[in-house]
Amino acid sequence: MTVDLVIFTMQDEALSVLLVQRPDMQDEPYRRAWALPGGYIDVERDGDLLACAKRKLKEKTGLVSPYLEQLGGWGGRKRDPRGWSVTQVYFALLPSAGIELRAGANAAAVRWARIEDGANGVGERLAFDHTEILEAALERLRGKVEYTSLPAFLLPEEFTLSELQRAYEIVLSRAIEKSAFRTRVNDAGLVEKVPRQRRTGNRPAQLYRLKDRSAPVYFPRTFSPRS
Amino acid sequence: MTVDLVIFTMQDEALSVLLVQRPDMQDEPYRRAWALPGGYIDVERDGDLLACAKRKLKEKTGLVSPYLEQLGGWGGRKRDPRGWSVTQVYFALLPSAGIELRAGANAAAVRWARIEDGANGVGERLAFDHTEILEAALERLRGKVEYTSLPAFLLPEEFTLSELQRAYEIVLSRAIEKSAFRTRVNDAGLVEKVPRQRRTGNRPAQLYRLKDRSAPVYFPRTFSPRS
C-alpha cells in the first residue's frame, strides 16, 4: 500500500507535473523509468492518508500547505509485477516559484515534465500504471477548471488577471473570452487587489491575490464556447 | 485493506442506504453495531479494486451493473482499534424495486436505513469511521445531483417525469420548479418515452426510461433557487 502524488505547477507557459526516476537497482521494477512521486505509508509517523500525502509533498518540494485533494485509489494484481498492490493518489497544485526539488530516498532524480498543449500526459510511458493515473489527474483538473478557481493555485502569490486567464487557457488548451472571464472572476469575489502593478513594456497591469488560499471558489456555470 | 460500499436507493419517498450489522463475536470490533457493507479484498478472485467492489455489490444485492463510482479512500491509525487500516469506498445507486438483500458472511443482518429529510446521515452512530464516510457520500451525491442525472439511477426502469423530479427533490430536500425541470430533462435528451402511461386517480402520466443507463448526463448549469 502506497501513497502517490500528482503535483502540478505552471512553468514557462506550460502545465508541468513532477516526476521522479526509479532507482537502478536489482529487484526493483521499472528500473530508471520515470514515475509519480510517492511511497509507502509510515505507520509510525503518518496518522492518516492525508498526513502521509502531506509528508511526502513536503519531502519533495518543501511546501507545507498547497492545494491538495484526494484523486482516487488504484489497486490490482497487475499494476506492479511483484503482485497485488494498492495506491492512494493525491493531487496537488503548487505556485510556480520558489520550489526547490529534492530527489530524496528511493529516487535517482527528479524533474518537472511539461504537459504539451492538448496532450493527455507527458511524452513518455511512466512506470506502473502511472500513465493512467496522470491521465485521470489531468481529466480531473481540466474538468474542475471549467467551474472552479483551481488555476489560481498554480500561480505565485501575486498575479495579474491576464496571467490568471492565461493559466486557464493553458490548462484548457483553448482561448477564453476576456470580458466574460473578468466579469466571472470579479463577481465571484475570488481575488483582491494588492497596491502594486506589474510593469512590462506596455500598459501596467493591476496585481491581485487570492482572497482565500484555503479553498477554491465554485462558479455557477462552466465555461463553454458557442460552437 | 478493505473495500466498502455506500449503496443508495429510493424507497417510500426517502433516500435509503444499505447497512449491515457487525457480528457479535469476541475480538470483533464494534460488535452488533451497524456499518457499511464491505470487506477484505480477495487477491485470488479480484483483479482490481473495481472488480472487488462489483463482487461485493453482487453478493449483497444480486445486482451486476448499477451506477458505481469511486468515492475515496479512508485510512489511518485510529479508525479501527486493531491498528492502521485503509478502506477504498465505492458509491452505488440502485433501482428501488426487485432487490433481494442477502446478509452474507460476517454480517448478522442487513437493512435499508432512511436518510431523513435534510439529515446528513442515519439517526445512529455507525461502526468505524463509517458515519464520516456516509456523510462524504451524501455530500458527493447531493453535490452531483445539482448538475447530473444521478437520481434517475435510484428509480426503477420506467418512471414518470414527476417521479424523477420527486427523486431530485428528496435528495436535495428542496422543491424544484416544474417547468424548468422538464425543460432541462428534455433538452438534455436524458430520457425517451415508452408507449405506456402511469394511471393513478388523475390525469395519467407518460412513462419514460433512461436513454443510456451506462453513464450519467451532465447539465450545463446547477439548479439554484433565487434567494
Add this chain to the structure above:
DNA sequence: TAAATAGTGTCTCTAAGACATTATTTG
C-alpha cells in the same frame, strides 16, 4: 504616434426561475 497589452461597454443568447394556464383523468 504606433504598438502592445490592460481594461470596459454593449448586445446577444442560453437556460433557469416564477408563475399562470391548459389538459386529462376519476369521483
Add this chain to the structure above:
DNA sequence: CAAATAATGTCTTAGAGACACTATTTA
C-alpha cells in the same frame, strides 16, 4: 363539475459569448 395531477406557455433574469471600444504604458 370539482379535485387532482400532468403538461405547457410566457415573461424575467443571471451570467456567459462575441466583439468593439477605450486606456495607459514604452519605443
